[in-house]
Amino acid sequence: MxxxxxxxxxxxxxxxxxxxxxxxxxxxxxxxxxxxxxxxxxxxxxxxxxxxxxxxxxxxxxxxxxxxxxxxxxxxxxxxxxxxxxxxxxxxxxxxxxxxxxxxxxxxxxxxxxxxxxxxxxxxxxxxxxxxxxxxxxxxxxxxxxxxxxxxxxxxxxxxxxxxxxxxxxxxxxxxxxxxxxxxxxxxxxxxxxxxxxxxxxxxxxxxxxxxxxxxxxxxxxSETELVLQKAVSELREDLLVEKQNSLHLSIAKVKALKPQRLLIFELLRPFGFSELVVIELLQALNKQSGTSFYSSSHRITIDRDDLILNPIVEENLQLAFIHVNDQSVNLSQHKILMSFIDEPYFEKSTKRAFVDADKLMFPLVVRTWQSGDKFMPLGMKFFKNLSDFFIDEKIPLAEKAGVPILINGNGEIIWLGGMRQDDRYKVTSATKKVAIFDLK
The missing domain is CATH 3.40.50.620 (HUPs)
Structure with a gap:
């Protein structure tokens, strides 16, 4: 039967x-x-x-x-x-x-x-x-x-x-x-x-x-062991993954303190497509120079000074770097951006320099190449414009626009298209007390 x-x-x-x-x-x-x-x-x-x-x-x-x-x-x-x-x-x-x-x-x-x-x-x-x-x-x-x-x-x-x-x-x-x-x-x-x-x-x-x-x-x-592990990872995710500037940040100090470190970080990063081998390489590189990046098919994780910064890969050729408050310069591809400060309102018209109200900055800043959907408020205007439209209006060839360094504030807003145009929201005014100057080399 x-x-x-x-x-x-x-x-x-x-x-x-x-x-x-x-x-x-x-x-x-x-x-x-x-x-x-x-x-x-x-x-x-x-x-x-x-x-x-x-x-x-x-x-x-x-x-x-x-x-x-x-x-x-x-x-x-x-x-x-x-x-x-x-x-x-x-x-x-x-x-x-x-x-x-x-x-x-x-x-x-x-x-x-x-x-x-x-x-x-x-x-x-x-x-x-x-x-x-x-x-x-x-x-x-x-x-x-x-x-x-x-x-x-x-x-x-x-x-x-x-x-x-x-x-x-x-x-x-x-x-x-x-x-x-x-x-x-x-x-x-x-x-x-x-x-x-x-x-x-x-x-x-x-x-x-x-x-x-x-x-x-x-x-x-x-199966029961996995349930216990996933409960621990879920709690860890709440503590360790902090959303900042449209990215997820993981405190390197907290990562170093984890035990068992490799298992927990692998489970934490597995939903973002990272293999165990990449996780091992990442953990071995925690003390390396800031800017070292590791990739899955969909995400990038970058070692910064105090954090690991996790971002989706939006564009295949996207490049990025970070500027901290005490930094003097940052490199992105063939470009170098210098940062300095002065304690008085000052501004001069130049495509190679940006003069920004320093009190509006949220660090770390990001310098990256452009992504589809980027928009900003060109200096002198009171409306937003897509970067794709701006590049067309300025007759910028495709090969050149892919290399334009873009300065991004910590809140995700564009501050400056390096060598081209500043965002109106960050211009120097009579009320500005401190000016951040960015030079493109």
Whole structure:
């Protein structure tokens, strides 16, 4: 007899869905997904079946599609199918065939779910899949977040077979004489997951015949440990990440005091895309000269005197430097900006010098190249103008505008386009008591 009650209990215990929900099942035709379809039918749930034909195995792909279509007809449920040019997609996006297939199927499943009013998408992953995922993540070094295996529920994805092992699924399929199709690629060791399944796990099971149960318990411990860690990181984030001048600042002194330093900083910076290797290099460089930067695909973190300064990478060629109140100069690419002060109102007309009301400055200042969306109030005007429009009006070539040094106040406002125009909000007036002079060299 199929384990209907255990199936329902697992769904209820993990709050996967309620009886009135409508579920879209991802069915390949293999043992796992076919068993899932039969369990849904016998449990009386409202469901439909979706099948992806990736056109990777010639006649075998067509056979799988025909089988799943017949399965849906026999179960009297809606059937959805699509065909992908998987290798073309992989080549166009410069990713592996496996990653291409993953992207394509999940995007399509979500389209079908939304357009046909399904509440969730059910995937037929089981305990062995969770174990293989942990072993893969261990070899790739994904940190503790990679050790919790596969969650029973995440967003609109549910995995109602995680209470079963592969061996139990095989036994149920054989006992009940349930038809299925075999994917020949599952026997290929060209894929990392298959190597784990076919080459590694059999040896581990020689050491521990109850490997699946042991990993299930380990995964539970890892998940609980991750919850504790994330709680600590969340509290750390509140204390350590301080928003200033449209950037996030991390006190270097507080970073140095952390224990365990590498783990906590890695978890803190992981949402911004920083790898563990980059975090290690960053921590080793904390005592280096200010201005040293480290990058993820989306963010930059720069070592300043007292802080690490975290910014999104808005423009590919963005450059930046910082000016502190006691600095006399700063370099940006081929430019050098000198800063000095005088204690009396003074101003002269010059594109190479800016005369600024010093009391309006908020340090550290930033010198950077321009970004899309930048705007300022040109000296002598009372309205804002986009830098892109200003450059066009001034007939500045594209190659030149990318190198214009822009002086930014601590509040994010533009003070001066170096060598071009000052912002009216920071001009010297009769009420000015102290003047900051910036020279472009």
């Amino acid at each position: 199929l384990p209907i009650q255990n199936f329902k209990d697992f769904i209820s215990h993990n709050s996967l869905f309620i009886a009135s929900d409508k579920i879209l099942l991802a069915v390949s035709g293999g043992k796992d997904s076919v068993l899932m379809a039969h369990l849904f039918k016998l449990a009386g749930f409202d469901f439909g079946i979706a099948h992806c034909n990736f056109n990777l195995r010639a006649d075998e792909s067509q056979r799988d599609e025909s089988f799943v279509r017949m399965l849906a007809n026999s179960l009297e449920v809606p059937f959805y199918v699509t065909h992908f040019k998987t290798k073309n997609y992989a080549a166009a996006h410069k990713i592996s065939t496996q990653m291409a297939a993953r992207d394509l199927r999940y995007n399509w499943f979500e389209e079908i779910r939304e357009s046909n009013n399904y509440n969730f998408i059910a995937l037929a992953q089981h305990q062995d899949d969770a174990m293989e995922t942990v072993l893969l993540n261990l070899t790739r070094g994904t940190g503790i977040a990679g050790l919790h295996g596969i969650f029973p529920k995440r967003d609109k994805l549910i995995r109602p077979l995680l209470f079963l092992s592969r061996e139990q699924i095989n036994e149920l399929i054989a006992e009940h004489n349930i038809d299925f199709v075999e994917d020949s690629s599952n026997l290929s060791v060209d894929y990392a997951r298959n190597k784990i399944r076919l080459k590694v796990i059999p040896h581990l099971k020689e050491i521990n015949p109850n490997l699946e149960q042991t990993f299930e318990q380990n995964i539970q411990r890892f």
